[in-house]
Amino acid sequence: MTQAIATGDAGSAMRRVDGPDKVRGTARYAFEYPMKEPAYLHLVQSTITRGRVRAVHDGAALAVQGVLAVLSHTNATRIDPGDETELAVLQSDGVAYRGQPVAAVVAKTPEAAREAAALVGVDYDVYQHDVHLSAARTDLFAPDDTDTHQGDLEAAMAEADTVIDHVYSTPMQHNNPMEPHATIALWDGTSLILHESTQAVRMVHTTIASLFGLERDRVRVIAPYVGGGFGAKGPLHAPVVLACLAAMAVPGRPVKLAVTRRQMFTLVGYRSPTLQRVRLAADAQGRLSAVGDDVTAQSARFTQFVERAGDPSRMMYAAPNRRITHRLAALDTNAPTWMRAPGEAPGMFAPEVAMDELACALDIDPVELRLRNEPEVDPGTHKPFSSRTLAECMREGSRLFGWADRDPAPGVRRHDGWLVGTGMAASTYPALLMPGSSAEIRFEKGRYELRIGASDIGTGAWTVLGQLAAEALGVGVDAVRVHIGDSTLPAASLAGGSSGTVSWGTAITAAARAFREEHGDTPAPGARTTARGSDGADENYSAHSFGAQFAEVHVHADTGEVRVPRLLGVFSAGRIINPLTARSQFIGGMTMGVSMALHEHSVVDPRFGHVVTQDFADYHISVNADIGEIRAEWIDTPDYRANPTGAKGIGEIGITGTAAAVANAFHHATGVRVRDLPITVDAYL
Numbered sequence: 001m002t003q004a005i006a007t008g009d010a011g012s013a014m015r016r017v018d019g020p021d022k023v024r025g026t027a028r029y030a031f032e033y034p035m036k037e038p039a040y041l042h043l044v045q046s047t048i049t050r051g052r053v054r055a056v057h058d059g060a061a062l063a064v065q066g067v068l069a070v071l072s073h074t075n076a077t078r079i080d081p082g083d084e085t086e087l088a089v090l091q092s093d094g095v096a097y098r099g100q101p102v103a104a105v106v107a108k109t110p111e112a113a114r115e116a117a118a119l120v121g122v123d124y125d126v127y128q129h130d131v132h133l134s135a136a137r138t139d140l141f142a143p144d145d146t147d148t149h150q151g152d153l154e155a156a157m158a159e160a161d162t163v164i165d166h167v168y169s170t171p172m173q174h175n176n177p178m179e180p181h182a183t184i185a186l187w188d189g190t191s192l193i194l195h196e197s198t199q200a201v202r203m204v205h206t207t208i209a210s211l212f213g214l215e216r217d218r219v220r221v222i223a224p225y226v227g228g229g230f231g232a233k234g235p236l237h238a239p240v241v242l243a244c245l246a247a248m249a250v251p252g253r254p255v256k257l258a259v260t261r262r263q264m265f266t267l268v269g270y271r272s273p274t275l276q277r278v279r280l281a282a283d284a285q286g287r288l289s290a291v292g293d294d295v296t297a298q299s300a301r302f303t304q305f306v307e308r309a310g311d312p313s314r315m316m317y318a319a320p321n322r323r324i325t326h327r328l329a330a331l332d333t334n335a336p337t338w339m340r341a342p343g344e345a346p347g348m349f350a351p352e353v354a355m356d357e358l359a360c361a362l363d364i365d366p367v368e369l370r371l372r373n374e375p376e377v378d379p380g381t382h383k384p385f386s387s388r389t390l391a392e393c394m395r396e397g398s399r400l401f402g403w404a405d406r407d408p409a410p411g412v413r414r415h416d417g418w419l420v421g422t423g424m425a426a427s428t429y430p431a432l433l434m435p436g437s438s439a440e441i442r443f444e445k446g447r448y449e450l451r452i453g454a455s456d457i458g459t460g461a462w463t464v465l466g467q468l469a470a471e472a473l474g475v476g477v478d479a480v481r482v483h484i485g486d487s488t489l490p491a492a493s494l495a496g497g498s499s500g501t502v503s504w505g506t507a508i509t510a511a512a513r514a515f516r517e518e519h520g521d522t523p524a525p526g527a528r529t530t531a532r533g534s535d536g537a538d539e540n541y542s543a544h545s546f547g548a549q550f551a552e553v554h555v556h557a558d559t560g561e562v563r564v565p566r567l568l569g570v571f572s573a574g575r576i577i578n579p580l581t582a583r584s585q586f587i588g589g590m591t592m593g594v595s596m597a598l599h600e601h602s603v604v605d606p607r608f609g610h611v612v613t614q615d616f617a618d619y620h621i622s623v624n625a626d627i628g629e630i631r632a633e634w635i636d637t638p639d640y641r642a643n644p645t646g647a648k649g650i651g652e653i654g655i656t657g658t659a660a661a662v663a664n665a666f667h668h669a670t671g672v673r674v675r676d677l678p679i680t681v682d683a684y685l
């Protein structure tokens with residue numbers, strides 16, 4: 001969709017205010033800040049998977065010209081990680097995963113740091129390791145508060161006309177934003193300044209202060225531009241802690257650490273692989289009597305992370321009997337982390353393929369099957385939905401895609417040697433509202449300065465937050481200047497969980513209104529007002545975004561090559577504040593969904609416990625040539641029950657359901673049912 005460039009009022013397709021600086025290269029990312037006499041940090045990573053460090057030999061490294069320090073658990077500053085065991089870097093001799101930092105070299109040049117790091121000798125005691133995820137493991141455990149039961153799933157399965165009962169799998173995947181994690185840390189003996197690539201300025205600020213036992217006003221975090229994160233830059237990981245430890249070893253010198261692309265596959269988390277046993281029971285008309293979803297995922301032995309892939313099965317479709325469980329294997333790996341739509345991305349693959357299998361078994365159109373199972377209220381919580389717009393998305397998607405004429409027979413269409421099919425799936429993501437954001441409005445030199453410690457990870461926050469402030473102040477967007485990405489600004493929640501715009505927007509709107517009340521329409525120079533946003537969502541409602549995705553898939557009859565020439569998503573995500581940046585988020589998510597369907601797969605070698613696909617030659621991500629016509633539309637559905645902005649999150653819903661739509665279209669093209677991602681050439685051959 002092309003939109004005229006409008007005035008910048010909320011709802012209009014204003015271009016990114018940070019666009020020109022990014023295109024010119026003048027927008028500074030964390031590593032790029034010019035520093036006087038910088039030092040560079042290079043890591044020494046464990047070559048064993050589990051064990052302990054017996055000795056670190058640093059003599060040869062220290063002899064390299066330009067080396068300033070070699071850090072290891074024997075000499076690094078002691079910190080207090082509390083429960084954050086992933087951040088206990090260089091604090092003990094324990095090795096919990098392959099690739100764990102066991103030493104680090106600080107030097108005057110990156111070359112010297114790297115050369116010296118290669119000369120650090122590490123002796124280990126090696127213990128047995130175990131990195132194998134399987135639903136048959138006898139040591140799986142149930143994390144707290146992740147199981148729900150309603151009615152009697154087994155009885156409903158036994159009584160039903162038609163049942164579906166299969167195991168679906170999604171592989172380990174790694175977050176790969178364009179800008180890998182990067183830090184500059186400067187310790188002057190009393191204060192720490194960090195230039196950090198992060199989705200969460202406040203979380204870095206408070207976590208680092210707490211780890212190092214510093215007063216908050218002695219830590220500053222600066223992050224105005226962030227080249228993507230997809231969740232891996234939400235929580236903190238080992239590299240930022242290492243940069244701080246190194247800075248303390250060389251006071252007065254800024255220490256620069258750029259995580260390499262290969263290190264993105266060892267140090268900053270990943271999406272857990274999942275196994276999902278999905279059970280559906282239905283009558284002959286397709287009305288569900290039971291939904292079961294038993295998820296097995298992996299966590300690390302040293303900490304716990306739950307990939308909550310069962311969550312969507314709690315709320316998507318009506319059924320009186322329901323059982324959702326999560327089981328974890330604690331493995332000798334680094335910890336999984338958030339990756340775009342954690343939970344929902346794998347959690348809308350398995351059940352949405354199962355729904356397609358049910359539609360085929362009953363000879364009911366997949367859209368119609370979903371319509372027949374629309375719930376009156378959230379079937380998991382029995383709360384009313386703040387708005388439930390799945391049916392409208394499916395109807396509009398069917399119309400735009402031309403779904404009505406579809407012949408449901410699988411494997412019967414051929415065109416120039418390609419098998420042709422179409423498929424659909426639903427999308428959903430919770431509409432979260434994070435508590436605890438504040439914003440300040442100042443009036444200076446005839447302009448309104450909006451100050452809030454938000455981060456723009458490429459989503460458009462620089463632009464959209466100015467639009468929201470201008471709207472609430474009743475001025476043109478040119479009268480507002482946005483300041484974000486600094487811990488000296490009023491604290492804000494993270495850019496994650498698709499919650500940034502609405503959580504920050506709620507604070508911005510409150511600040512703008514309070515400013516007007518205090519200072520009127522003609523404020524004096526220097527007038528300023530700070531206000532807090534909401535303390536969280538209205539607990540009386542179940543708030544979710546919805547969508548429907550439709551895919552056309554071609555599979556080459558001789559080579560098995562899979563193409564997705566056409567992909568349509570119709571979403572309902574509340575009020576759309578900027579159609580230009582919103583569309584970019586939707587199609588970005590859908591593109592990543594195609595990537596999940598066809599490409600992304602981190603392959604672990606169980607003998608060594610490491611990911612062997614450590615670069616973009618081996619870890620494939622959808623590129624332009626993989627994407628055909630991709631179209632995102634939306635139904636304008638402001639939802640003021642979800643939060644005061646009327647908007648819902650849009651960063652993550654685009655990836656949910658995409659892989660299922662592709663897999664369902666693959667089945668329609670070939671007659672082959674795929675239950676394991678990614679779908680590669682051998683799926684058909």
Ligand code: MOS
Nearest residue numbers: 231339340496497
């Ligand atoms: Mo997103 S995975 O919540 O940053």
